[in-house]
Amino acid sequence: xxxxxxxxxxxxxxxxxxxxxGLLHGFVCCTPPQPPTWGQLALDGLIxxxxxxxxxxVFACLVTHLPAQxxxxxxxxxxILVGVLLGPLAYHIPHPWLALLVCGILGDLLGWIVCRxxxxxxxxxxxxxxx
Amino acid sequence: xxxxxxxxxxxxxxxxxxxxxxWPPLAAIGTAASLVGIxxxxxxxxxxxxxxxxxxxxxxxxxxAIAALVLYYAxxxxxxxxxxxxxxxxxxxxxxxxxVDMSSTAVAVLAPFAMGPSGLFDVVVKSVYWHYVxxxxxxxxxxxxxxxxxxxxxxxxxxxxxxIGSVVGVAAGVVxxxxxxxxAGAALGGAIGCAASGPFYLLCLLLVLIVAAxxxxxVAYAGAAIGGWVGEGIASAGGxxxxxxxxxxxxxxxxxVKGNWVTDPNIGNNELLYTTDIxxxxxxxxxxxxxTANADSTAADDCPIAPQPIQ
Numbered sequence: 271x272x273x274x275x276x277x278x279x280x281x282x283x284x285x286x287x288x289x290x291x292g293l294l295h296g297f298v299c300c301t302p303p304q305p306p307t308w309g310q311l312a313l314d315g316l317i318x319x320x321x322x323x324x325x326x327x328v329f330a331c332l333v334t335h336l337p338a339q340x341x342x343x344x345x346x347x348x349x350i351l352v353g354v355l356l357g358p359l360a361y362h363i364p365h366p367w368l369a370l371l372v373c374g375i376l377g378d379l380l381g382w383i384v385c386r387x388x389x390x391x392x393x394x395x396x397x398x399x400x401x
Numbered sequence: 402x403x404x405x406x407x408x409x410x411x412x413x414x415x416x417x418x419x420x421x422x423x424w425p426p427l428a429a430i431g432t433a434a435s436l437v438g439i440x441x442x443x444x445x446x447x448x449x450x451x452x453x454x455x456x457x458x459x460x461x462x463x464x465x466a467i468a469a470l471v472l473y474y475a476x477x478x479x480x481x482x483x484x485x486x487x488x489x490x491x492x493x494x495x496x497x498x499x500x501v502d503m504s505s506t507a508v509a510v511l512a513p514f515a516m517g518p519s520g521l522f523d524v525v526v527k528s529v530y531w532h533y534v535x536x537x538x539x540x541x542x543x544x545x546x547x548x549x550x551x552x553x554x555x556x557x558x559x560x561x562x563x564x565i566g567s568v569v570g571v572a573a574g575v576v577x578x579x580x581x582x583x584x585a586g587a588a589l590g591g592a593i594g595c596a597a598s599g600p601f602y603l604l605c606l607l608l609v610l611i612v613a614a615x616x617x618x619x620v621a622y623a624g625a626a627i628g629g630w631v632g633e634g635i636a637s638a639g640g641x642x643x644x645x646x647x648x649x650x651x652x653x654x655x656x657x658v659k660g661n662w663v664t665d666p667n668i669g670n671n672e673l674l675y676t677t678d679i680x681x682x683x684x685x686x687x688x689x690x691x692x693t694a695n696a697d698s699t700a701a702d703d704c705p706i707a708p709q710p711i712q
Contacts, residue, residue, distance in 0.1 A: 286614075290462075290614060293610055297452065321615075332512060366455075367438035371430060374434075
């Protein structure tokens with residue numbers, strides 16, 4: 271699997287988490303206000319990133335000849351990592367456009383790392399399938 | 402005069418392909434961030450409700466993501482909106498090894514803006530044209546008999562129409578998507594009453610934002626698809642001599658081919674992007690795999706003499 275695919279997947283999921291969780295910035299529940307916990311924000315990020323990753327994987331399988339199983343496995347892994355790590359970060363960034371920019375770039379980086387570990391070189395775990 | 406050495410199949414140069422820096426994703430994320438900032442500002446100025454600007458921004462972001470997707474495909478250098486990479490016009494001849502139909506009904510219906518070339522065919526070239534296969538290439542395609550082949554891509558007229566139509570369609574879809582997505586999100590938020598959901602307030606609000614984004618994206622996607630179908634319909638009218646000639650090719654056809662000669666940026670093989678003329682001159686009796694000697698044994702072609710350039 272090309273690392274370009276992973277970085278694009280990370281970029282899209284990171285951007286989605288950045289903009290949607292970033293838009294929650296400033297909203298807190300209850301009286302007196304209770305700031306959301308790290309776990310709540312990670313769950314929020316996870317929901318957004320998994321939806322974005324799933325839709326991206328479906329589209330990738332539609333328009334390319336990539337095998338479905340590795341595509342969806344990578345999408346799941348990148349979605350989990352991006353959601354859990356970037357959800358809390360996105361909430362704490364004051365502007366949604368900045369959250370989109372920062373999380374998109376970090377998502378790109380996380381996607382590259384996942385691909386590097388799973389698909390790169392003889393020492394990595396192999397997700398390739400023979401054609 | 403001694404004959405040139407036969408090309409070595411596979412990798413030609415030890416270093417990887419020196420591709421250009423992959424700037425489009427970074428440009429896309431920068432542009433998306435700017436548009437989100439503008440949408441949030443517009444939302445805050447126009448919508449007084451507590452979370453109205455956030456819902457509008459989510460809807461606009463969903464629609465904008467589809468616009469970015471369509472533009473990504475439409476602005477590929479494939480000769481539709483952006484020209485193909487500048488190569489050299491060449492002419493060569495040989496025997497067709499195989500043809501590949503790259504069209505997909507699913508893509509044409511569900512994602513017309515992502516349609517690619519109609520197809521390709523590989524030609525076992527005469528030895529006098531080996532330099533077209535090897536010069537500056539990082540990879541040489543060979544068949545199972547070890548004969549060097551040049552890949553020829555055939556442009557799809559309908560794909561170009563679909564891309565242009567999708568760009569027009571998504572422009573309308575983005576506006577409709579932002580408005581309809583906001584209305585859907587606001588209606589959902591009003592119906593479930595997020596303010597009264599206590600500790601689930603953020604989760605409820607996130608659900609509203611996701612619905613707004615998905616509705617915005619769906620409307621924009623529908624605009625792009627409808628525009629693409631209209632574009633396909635318009636483009637399919639009229640003749641396509643190269644496409645028609647390509648459909649008539651089969652393994653063993655002896656051809657003289659002209660086209661724009663470039664090096665593929667991903668694999669590194671030399672190829673025709675795109676083929677501009679296909680002239681059938683005969684049919685080889687046996688096959689389907691052919692040697693360079695088979696190609697050399699065919700009749701002389703009418704290509705202008707192209708001596709091998711000095712390396």
